Amino acid sequence: MAARRPARAAAANGEVRTGGSGRSDRRAELLRIAAGLFATRGYKQTTVRDIADEAGILSGSLYHHFSSKEEMLDEILRDFLGRLLERFTAIEEQGRDPKQVLDQLIEHSFATIHETPEAVALYQNESGALSGQPGFAYVDQLGRKIEEIWIRALTAGQKAGVFRDDVDAGMTYRFIRDTVWCAVRWYRPRGRFRHEAVAEQYLRVLYGGLVTE
Amino acid sequence: MAARRPARAAAANGEVRTGGSGRSDRRAELLRIAAGLFATRGYKQTTVRDIADEAGILSGSLYHHFSSKEEMLDEILRDFLGRLLERFTAIEEQGRDPKQVLDQLIEHSFATIHETPEAVALYQNESGALSGQPGFAYVDQLGRKIEEIWIRALTAGQKAGVFRDDVDAGMTYRFIRDTVWCAVRWYRPRGRFRHEAVAEQYLRVLYGGLVTE
């Protein structure tokens, strides 16, 4: 404590921070490792030993950084959902017409899959089991807020006559949502199609329809 | 699985139930219970005790019917995938124009979700983890055969000028597949929309596009 006060004072003074960005580097690295394993093997099937092995430490040492395996899951999901809601909210607020908003929601979704596929896969796979668990109420809550943003855009589009209104908006939302997020299962960040191309092709089918005149 | 269908058919035909047939009934019942639990909690998270409890026996007694928990999973998936491939094959063989084939593939998919949601959910959730495991090579194999049927229909449609060809057929397949099968997560057999209505709405969006003129 006292031993570190000088260091902190130095940082506060605006001096250059050598090395990493400080205290929570290790934490962040461990979370990255955990997210990767959780996404690949599933949360339950991933053992704390798996995580520790990949980090090069013993499993018990993880508990110096986190109080439980669940806390890691929590931190990853909270961060992911928080960020996502933030971006979607920004898109809704700045967007003008509903189609532009939907464009951007979809584009950003594919971009998110590109950038943090582990967190997306994790959310896709575990949110079901988490739903209803006391400590993870926020998963449902934030999920609902995100849903509302999409549905507002769709409904507004229907009212404006831009989107067809002979299909239930809620169902349309689920159609789009499932296609978009499930793409995390097959999308490869370094594959043939980049995420922008995937988004573009999806928008073409979605907007124009599969059938020609 | 296919090997046991005759036995069940026999029972349905009103023939005398011998000891063997009764045994088969118990097996089927246990598989139904297992499928339900596997779908809800996930395969790994479901314990043999969960299954036995719901069947009203002790966990050890399950091993008179199955040699392992994995065998249960295997039997459920084999049955499901076999049936599905059978039906899809029939659709492809009898179908004339590509659009009609796609229609029926989609309609049957939603019907399958309606009829055996547990098996669908199970396949959706576990196929990823199973892929690559020696005993479950058939999962990938049958999955590939099914994929080929869909892609043949899409490509034929593009060639015939019915389906737009400025989008990759493989990607279109994945778009459709994800939306269709992921519906198992939210579709409720006794909900507001019946599976025929869901299929119809989806086809409307898919074929005609979301955007009006």
Next chain:
Amino acid sequence: MAARRPARAAAANGEVRTGGSGRSDRRAELLRIAAGLFATRGYKQTTVRDIADEAGILSGSLYHHFSSKEEMLDEILRDFLGRLLERFTAIEEQGRDPKQVLDQLIEHSFATIHETPEAVALYQNESGALSGQPGFAYVDQLGRKIEEIWIRALTAGQKAGVFRDDVDAGMTYRFIRDTVWCAVRWYRPRGRFRHEAVAEQYLRVLYGGLVTE
């Protein structure tokens, strides 16, 4: 289940029971082993492996009989305190004058130390840590009921003029209780003094006083 029904019917018919007293023999034996270890090493310091080792099984196998280590502790204490309160209640109800009641309470206490020293030691050592824990509220409750029986006897004796009343009854109770129950620490069932002798000597000092005249 069905397999055992005949056996039970036989027992109900009054036939001789060969071997042990049936189903819960193993449970009872395991509890005896656990009680002994808990008393000697303390509850926390006793590992489930210790118990299993002494029973000749693996630690995991204990969980076929008990759902947790705590459940063992619970069962032992519940049984002990229940029995004790029952006996004390009987003594109070049948007793005529207060001194006779106190006699018997003390005699029975030493007899209990003689018969189930492990349970007594366990209660002595662990009740403090258990007090306040949700699942062990009954420990305090039954303890309080027992205390009330003793204090009623002492107070009645004071009112009747048999016991000195220049000393607080509650404090007298604690004096007696501590001496009596702490004896479990040094009393040896097969030692020089049998429990009746210990009780008699204690009563002599307690009633007549240490000082002559």
Next chain:
Amino acid sequence: MAARRPARAAAANGEVRTGGSGRSDRRAELLRIAAGLFATRGYKQTTVRDIADEAGILSGSLYHHFSSKEEMLDEILRDFLGRLLERFTAIEEQGRDPKQVLDQLIEHSFATIHETPEAVALYQNESGALSGQPGFAYVDQLGRKIEEIWIRALTAGQKAGVFRDDVDAGMTYRFIRDTVWCAVRWYRPRGRFRHEAVAEQYLRVLYGGLVTE
């Protein structure tokens, strides 16, 4: 412990506190915290983190002051038992008649409970488990010396005709000892009865007996 008493005496005498004395102060403070926790939760159940938390440092930092958790226990017990034996020896040496000696032994015991309840409770709870452990032979040794002092007083009283001799002296000692020291479990330094009153009431019952003429 005894070795450090001079240092503390020095500080108490108002001498200048050097760095060394400050270090000693920290040690003493940490020992006080540890004793309190050991007494409340038990030695084993108290973690070094508990102690460090209450001291406002990290658990690893404790090892600058003590080489192990056991050393803390050792230091506390050595200090307590040493002091106690010292005082009891003084009482025996200056006392004239046996009853006066017993008076003072008992009074000082209750005073000790009043002044250092943590150490008393610690000794009561842990001496059993410590007995026989190599590094803690002194616990048994000093305990035996203390016992001898009490028994000498009781035997002398019996010989002098002051104490009843129809009860075994050893057993009388244990009766008294258990009542006296167990009082630490319920005695509250700021409660209704001060320790002098407790001692007085106990002596009244012990000497005169519970039963009136």
Next chain:
DNA sequence: AATGAATGAGCCTTCATTCAT
């Protein structure tokens, strides 16, 4: 004198599976 990261041994518990009855 203290921090923070890590160790390594051990603990309670779970669970698929086996097997005598």
Next chain:
DNA sequence: TATGAATGAAGGCTCATTCAT
């Protein structure tokens, strides 16, 4: 067919202790 007891491997977590900084 089913029971009930047991196995053995593993899993999440705790904790006294070490050590470079």
